[in-house]
Amino acid sequence: MRIGIYPGSFDPLTNGHLDIAERAKSLCDRLIIAIAMNSAKHPLFSVQERLEFLHECCVCGSSSIEITSFEGLLVDYCREKGVTFIIRGLRAIVDFEYEFAIALLNKKLAPEIETIFLMSQSENSFISSNMVKEVASYGGDVTSLVPQFIHKKLREKYSSR
Numbered sequence: 336m337r338i339g340i341y342p343g344s345f346d347p348l349t350n351g352h353l354d355i356a357e358r359a360k361s362l363c364d365r366l367i368i369a370i371a372m373n374s375a376k377h378p379l380f381s382v383q384e385r386l387e388f389l390h391e392c393c394v395c396g397s398s399s400i401e402i403t404s405f406e407g408l409l410v411d412y413c414r415e416k417g418v419t420f421i422i423r424g425l426r427a428i429v430d431f432e433y434e435f436a437i438a439l440l441n442k443k444l445a446p447e448i449e450t451i452f453l454m455s456q457s458e459n460s461f462i463s464s465n466m467v468k469e470v471a472s473y474g475g476d477v478t479s480l481v482p483q484f485i486h487k488k489l490r491e492k493y494s495s496r
């Protein structure tokens with residue numbers, strides 16, 4: 336059984352994340368999409384809200400996908416869940432150094448777990464959650480960058496501030 340995990344902050348989920356999740360599904364028998372809880376970060380959306388986004392946009396009744404969150408080291412969580420590979424998206428060369436370092440570190444900590452990188456599609460290669468938040472915070476149009484559901488949630492979040 337090939338169990339893959341697609342970890343991230345997903346604050347919020349973007350069309351780029353969705354594309355990677357969709358393609359990751361076909362690489363494994365079971366895909367875990369997991370929000371890493373990091374007390375040092377100050378996310379715009381709570382873990383509960385981000386779980387709701389993932390459920391709303393990624394599951395579509397599929398029993399081979401698990402949406403969840405975890406605290407602590409990713410490799411520890413992978414071992415607990417029997418994960419064989421970690422999936423990460425690579426948008427551009429700027430992502431490479433950061434992703435390379437994480438992949439090497441994870442390999443050092445857990446040599447049995449591989450990291451697989453999926454290249455973003457060119458139309459998504461510039462999308463980041465941070466940019467989406469910045470544009471949305473100034474009332475800019477992010478409809479082509481995130482699912483409709485997230486667009487609505489961003490509007491609600493920034494109009495209540």
Ligand code: PNS
Nearest residue numbers: 342343344345371407408409410437440
């Ligand atoms: O979407 P992000 O913020 O780029 O995701 C980064 C993530 C969650 C994959 C990374 O921070 C992570 O694995 N966090 C869990 C803690 C951990 O294992 N740290 C060691 C590797 S940096």
